[in-house]
Ligand SMILES: Nc1ncnc2c1ncn2[C@@H]1O[C@H](COP(=O)(O)OP(=O)(O)OP(=O)(O)O)[C@@H](O)[C@H]1O
């Protein structure tokens with residue numbers, strides 16, 4: 001128990017660090033935006049001044065030697081080009097900064113129109129690669145079935161990604177465990193499906209891993225219930241995502257499982273009109 005609390009505290013610390021990093025970059029991005037706007041606006045103003053200057057030169061052409069006139073024209077043309085470059089790159093920097101602000105603005109608990117297959121795909125592969133980083137030689141066939149042409153759906157993206165990540169981590173773990181037991185004859189497969197009916201979003205994560213015993217089924221959603229070795233699982237994953245899906249999104253989280261055969265988790269989320 002003490003070890004579990006320790007791991008949990010470490011995870012919390014890590015999350016706090018990430019959160020404050022997000023805040024920090026949002027703060028910096030925000031601060032840089034102002035001076036950048038000055039750079040862009042003064043470049044545009046200077047461009048106008050150059051135009052005025054050219055008009056004056058134009059009007060007084062007869063009073064200046066031809067050579068000088070040409071030189072002034074060349075210099076002004078170069079300056080105008082430089083100004084355009086400053087504006088162009090300044091605007092590029094602004095758009096990068098706005099990108100950062102957008103990412104870190106995604107507030108906690110905020111429902112936003114989201115590309116669900118895109119989010120699911122991203123976290124499916126994040127989990128897969130994290131697993132592969134630890135077990136280079138271990139391979140899983142990942143099957144993905146995403147309904148085409150799905151509209152954006154209102155969800156809290158951070159919550160959904162967390163749910164997919166934990167379901168995938170669990171699925172990767174169970175197929176890995178089974179492959180330790182059965183060796184090369186066993187072909188691990190994880191199938192992820194995203195679809196929608198009229199007013200419900202459906203996400204399934206299916207594995208052909210170890211399945212669950214009666215005891216695991218009973219305690220699956222209990223805080224700190226884990227069958228993983230100490231230090232490898234906190235036993236909070238399922239409890240947290242049950243809360244995120246059911247309480248925060250008003251959806252359901254359920255599963256079918258057969259010992260030795262595998263498990264399928266089903267998420268449903270009612271589709272809100274955006
Ligand atoms: N796909 C699955 N197949 C078989 N057993 C599973 C599966 N998903 C979860 N379990 C069982 O449920 C337990 C609890 O899962 P949960 O995600 O809550 O915690 P955990 O994975 O052990 O730790 P963590 O807090 O790191 O997620 C697991 O230890 C495992 O025994």
Ligand SMILES: [Mg+2]
Pocket residue numbers: 166169170233237238
């Ligand atoms: Mg887990």
